[in-house]
Amino acid sequence: MxxxxxxxxxxxxxxxxxxxxxxxxxxxxxxxxxxxxxxxxxxxxxxxxxxxxxxxxxxxxxxxxxxxxxxxxxxxxxxxxRLPENDAQLYVEIRDRDGFEARHLRAFAALPFKNKVAFLKRGRFDVVACPWAVEIDCPGGFVPDGVSLWEQTKALPHFDPEAWIRPTQGCSSN
Structure with missing residues (x-):
């Protein structure tokens, strides 16, 4: 940040x-x-x-x-x-890139993190059962990385990345 x-x-x-x-x-x-x-x-x-x-x-x-x-x-x-000792204070994200497939989405869904989000290329996966999935409109086969993804998510009407990682709630991980 x-x-x-x-x-x-x-x-x-x-x-x-x-x-x-x-x-x-x-x-x-x-x-x-x-x-x-x-x-x-x-x-x-x-x-x-x-x-x-x-x-x-x-x-x-x-x-x-x-x-x-x-x-x-x-x-x-x-x-x-610097990571908090309490896993409930972690904020975990994964991105649809670098070999990401449907099996990774299923594995991420099974992880016990309270605060998690998956950034996915719109329409690439069935996300009906994934309330923590954020679909991104992007060219190419996957979502952008780093700063580009951050900037793109700030413009989304349905997801506010800054609200999601407010420092008073904990810290971000991955």
Whole structure:
């Protein structure tokens, strides 16, 4: 929330997970945040050009905006410590991109988070049973990432992202 001059209260700002890894991370994030990530020079998914962390057995963290492993490790550790201890205070989101399929939507639906939202390309999935799904009109096969998605959601008549993550309610995660 740089525009509000608030600290990032999630280790997942400025990075991304492939959809399979994202679901696995969310399903066991407390355990996976217990230690710093390891780093690998090569991604099992074929990505390169930025630090690639690994947590658990093989969950890859794509540190897209970190210049080096030291910076990525430091930010991950500092921001992980800011998460609230109470899971009811977490705000969790997932995006329809980076390998996201209907099975990921079903897995996300099964996660026990009170405050969750899935940003999905309009019409790509059946969301009738997903009150936490926010459909986005966008070109291409998936929703935009980062700042572009944030700007687009601010213009939606049915979802106010700033209201959803009010600092008085907790902090955002993923």
């Amino acid at each position: 740089r525009s509000k001059k608030l600290p990032y209260n999630t280790p997942t700002i400025g990075l991304w997970f492939h959809a399979d890894d994202d679901i696995r991370f969310l399903a066991d994030f407390r355990h996976l945040l217990a230690g710093p990530p390891r780093f690998t020079p090569t991604s099992r998914l074929g990505y390169s050009g930025y630090p690639i962390g690994v947590i658990g057995d093989d969950i890859e963290i794509q540190f897209l905006h970190s210049p080096n492993e030291e910076d990525a490790r430091r930010k991950w550790t500092e921001r992980s410590r």
